[in-house]
Amino acid sequence: MDPLQALWLGIIQGLTEFLPISSSAHLILLPRLLGWPDQGLAFDVAVHVGTLLAVMLYFRRQVLPLVHDTIRSAWQRRPVGESQLGWALVIGTLPLVAGALVLADAAEGLLRDPRIIAAATIGFGLLLWVVARRAGDRDERSISPGAALFIGAAQVLAIIPGTSRSGITMTAGLWLGLDATAAARFSFLLSMPAIGLAGAWKTLQLAGAESAVDWGVFGFGALVSAVAAYLCIKAFLALVSRVGMTPFVIYRLVLGVVLLVLFTG
Incomplete structure (x- = not known):
């Protein structure tokens, strides 16, 4: 892969990871439309790690208190400060770990079919439109363990390209009565363990691979993705309460x- 391809894929990943439009779908489809070779899931994970850096930087003032209060809560066996939200993130991550173990091989191959991407893009877009109409006024700190498990179970569906991890978790949050901004914030926070685990697993695989890995290109793509993602998070959270989800559904x-x-018929 040349640096120009890594640049464009990094920009696409950064701009689409936190919008409910499926970054994975765009990373698979852009090379096909431009005649590039498929960059593979490993590069996709690298640029996802770039978005992880962006979301950690954006929420840096909230992440450390979350971790601190959740650890204190576990030690003292009682709620402490932000621990309810911290435990919601822990519980919401558990279904993804189980789902990834079962569906990882399919994500590498069969599920990257453009027809599957098209069906997921349309189907889950319509679901987002229906659910967004019943959004409530709760914030992310009100999420119970059961609600966190529901959102986490929905997140497993994001293994199917075209679903959108942020889209399906926002949909689940809206279904439970969160307002649009709260659903987006929880989705972004939940992305940190999800992306971090995927990135760590794939890095271990690449480190033991016999074939050469172009770490320079991977790192460049991750850096570009991080910058684009940070700007996207800031803009989306500023706009979502005003524009809602309809523009993303139409897209x-x-x-x-x-x-x-393009890919059927």
Whole structure:
């Protein structure tokens, strides 16, 4: 992979990871549309790690208190400060770990089919539109263990490209009565353990691989992705309460139809 391809893929990843439009779908489809070789899931994980750096930087003032209070809560066996939200993130991550163990091989191969991406893009876009109409006014600190487990179970579906990890977790949060901004914030915070675990697992695999890995290109893509993602998070949280989810639903429907036209028939 040359640096130009890594640049564009990093920008695409950064701009789409935290929008409910599926970054994985765009990373798979852009090379096909431009005639590039598929960069593979390893590079996809590298640019996802870039977005992890961005979300950790954006929420840096909240992450350390979350971790601190959750550890104190476990030690003292009682709620402490922000520990309810911290435990919600822990519980919400558990279904993804189990789902990844079962579906990881499918994510590498079968599920990267453009027809599957098109179906998921349209189907989950329509679901987001329906659920967004019943959004409530709760914030992310009100999420119970059961609600966190529900959102985490929904996150497993993001293994299917086209679903959108942020999209499906926001959909689940809205279904439970969160307002749009709270659903987005919880989705972004939940991305940290999800992306971190995926990045660590793939890095271990690459470190033991016999084939050469171009760490320079991977690092460049991750850096570009981090910058684009940080800007995207800031803009999305500032706008979502005003524009809602409808623009993203429309985008998903148009994208899905285009994919069906290009890759079926």
